[in-house]
Amino acid sequence: MTTLRVNNTTHELSHDPRLTLLDALRDVLGLTGTKKGCDQGACGACTVIIEGQRVLSCLTLAAACDGQQIVTIEGLIKGEELHPMQAAFLHCDAFQCGYCTPGQILSAVCAIQEVHAGVPSHVTRDVRQTVDGATLPDEEIRERMSGNLCRCGAYANIVAAVRQVLADEVRS
């Protein structure tokens, strides 16, 4: 028996040990917002947030998530109010077919939290420095979002959406 805590709702699952978190979310719990792209850890479409960290649900066994707090795209909205990143994706036209979008949005939400925490990425000039959201170059956003592929090629507008949320947060 596995206890999955998804978007603040607790589910008790009795399941085959081979069940991945991705298939548990989609096929058992009916939360189909999380997408199956490559199913081998290469595309990021299945990105979810576990215990505050963005991870790939396709390479995560459901049994290994027992008791952990999981957030999917369905858990971002507050009542009728979109999460600022969802609103920014709409405003910036940051998608075309939309299949990679749930993963992109969850990844972007975490990327911004990581920037606020000041942690470096591969393109940070000096890993000793603390990065600053107000002056973050686009190459930092692209690198931090490189785990989410978009076959429609909406990358330019995805960067713009992340940039907009960063700018709004820095202003407020």
Added chain:
Amino acid sequence: MKDFTFQRLAAAEDAARAVAGRPGAMFLAGGTTLVDLMKIDVLTPDTVVAVRDLGMSRIDVSDDAIAIGATVTNSQLAWHPVVRDRYPVLSEAILSGATTQIRNMASVAGNILQRTRCPYFRDIHASCNRRQPGSGCDALEGFNRGHAVLGVSEHCIATHPSDMSVALAVLDADVHTVQPDGTTRSIPFGEFHKAPGDTPHVEVALEHGELITHIVISYLPAARRSHYLKVRDRASYEFALASAAVVLDLDGDTIRAARLGLGGIATKPWRATQAEQSLTGRKATDDTFRAAAEIALAGAVARKHNHFKIELTKHTIVRAFATARNANV
């Protein structure tokens, strides 16, 4: 995926015993290697023992060392302020690998135990001595552009894919383990991975059921001037064609001591010790670094498609050392 029994235990020795008692059992940490390879039937454990909750997720810092728990995530380690300050080569190596999602999942112990990305290893219909001893090696005469030129044998030319391990090699890390009977031991990093030789399927120095508990890096003041340079086909999210991890201890413009690790071109995380020795007492010029690079690659053996890696690696070495030399530390 083949069926298996999932087990979660409370103590490291219990987990070690659970795996030791079954030839087909394997440990599961972050799952980025194991679950991936189980899906394509390259790994078919009958028992999977989860090790995430064994209390091995701490980083303990002291004045003379840093002890990294086996299930510390790659992100935790790369982002740790003391690691970034004392061992920039380690943070840089980790951050150059995979993506944030994968680094958030992957454990430190799992990273050094990750399996090769050789496409013939990953294809159960291909011949691979590493996956199936004695079956042959399709890479030798196949598409071997990404394969190794150092540490190769006539039985296997697969590269070790880890970036982190190349940094741990130059930092002389020690791998600490616990055996099923509760005894512990420490394995020097240079002895942990095995070059393929006649037994490509023997990849590391661990016994079946022996569990990594933590990795220790001694304080190395010179590592403040260190760097990891990775060269690859894409700017991000790609394995190395060649990489260099360097530590440079300078006295003015003279090299007191240097360390050089190589990735993407070797069958195990590579330490170029002769090249290191050649640098001692020399001026830290690009010509000096180029001469060391020649020594580092002297024993390289290329196949049909990967000859370019030899020259590429020499340039990578020179630029990595030059960057470390020019850094403000």
